[in-house]
Amino acid sequence: MSLYKKQIKNKKEFVPIDWERAEKIKEVLHYLYEINKIFPIIVEGKKDKKALREIGLEGEIITLHSGKSIYEFTETIAQKFEKVVLLIDWDEKGEELYSKVGENLQGMWEDFASIRELLKLLCQKEIAEIEEIPKLFMRISGQNLDVTQWEE
Numbered sequence: 001m002s003l004y005k006k007q008i009k010n011k012k013e014f015v016p017i018d019w020e021r022a023e024k025i026k027e028v029l030h031y032l033y034e035i036n037k038i039f040p041i042i043v044e045g046k047k048d049k050k051a052l053r054e055i056g057l058e059g060e061i062i063t064l065h066s067g068k069s070i071y072e073f074t075e076t077i078a079q080k081f082e083k084v085v086l087l088i089d090w091d092e093k094g095e096e097l098y099s100k101v102g103e104n105l106q107g108m109w110e111d112f113a114s115i116r117e118l119l120k121l122l123c124q125k126e127i128a129e130i131e132e133i134p135k136l137f138m139r140i141s142g143q144n145l146d147v148t149q150w151e152e
Contacts, residue, residue, distance in 0.1 A: 017139065017140045017141075018140040018141075019140070019141055021122055021140060022137055022140045022141035022143075024118075024122050025119070025122045025123070025133070025136075025137055025145075026137070026145060026147060028115060028118045028119055028122065029055060029119075029133070029145070029147040030147045030148075031115065032057070032085065032087070032115050032147070033056060033057055033058075033147040033148060035085060035112060035115075036057050036058070036059030036060070036061070036085070037058070037059050038059070039059070039081070039083045039084060039085055039112070040059065040060035040061065040062050040081055040084050040085070041057070041059070041060070041061045041062070041084070041085040041087050042061075042062050042063075042064055042077070042084055042085065042086050042087065042088065042101065042109075043061060043062070043063055043064065043087050043088065043130055044063070044064050044065065044088050044089050044094060044097060044129075044130070045063055045064070045065050045131075046063055046065075047129075047131040048063070048087070048089070048129065048130035048131045049061045049063050050131070051130055051131040051132075051133060051134055052087075052130065054134055055133070055134055055137075055145045055146060055147050056145075056146050056147045056148040057147065058148075062077070062084075064088065064097060064101065070097070070100050070101060070104065071104065073101075074101060074104035074105050075104075077105060077108075078104075078105060078108065081108070082108070083108055083109070083111060083112070084105065084108050084109050084112075085109065085112040085115060086098060086101060086102060086105070086109045086112070086113070086116065087115065087116055087119075087130055088101065088116070088130075089128055089129045089130055090116070090120050090128050090129075091128035091129060094128070094129070098116075119133070123136060133145070
């Protein structure tokens with residue numbers, strides 16, 4: 001059942017601002033949830049990791065800011081994993097980190113690059129940080145985001 005239909009069914013006063021976009025965000029994040037069961041996600045910081053946990057991701061989530069240089073960090077990742085998901089913020093600093101980390105992990109993350117790009121498009125210019133996704137979802141749908149359940 002779509003978010004919009006649930007709102008009507010529950011006869012709540014809240015009218016979703018953009019339920020279609022909310023549904024698409026949830027769909028992309030549910031896809032990420034499924035991928036994260038197998039492959040780790042690399043995020044920029046602790047708040048990003050916390051936000052992903054809050055929406056239901058249960059797999060390995062690795063924070064980039066762990067006290068190591070980017071080179072040391074990516075070397076450790078390359079030795080430990082075959083594939084990773086790069087889900088780094090899309091603000092100016094995030095784009096720079098995304099480029100550097102992506103360059104050092106060539107061949108490991110490109111299969112999942114569309115997830116970040118879709119989230120960037122769907123979040124438009126309202127947010128630029130992963131940690132803000134749950135708040136954006138609440139603002140446009142009127143509901144908490146839970147990516148563990150998906151109804152087509």
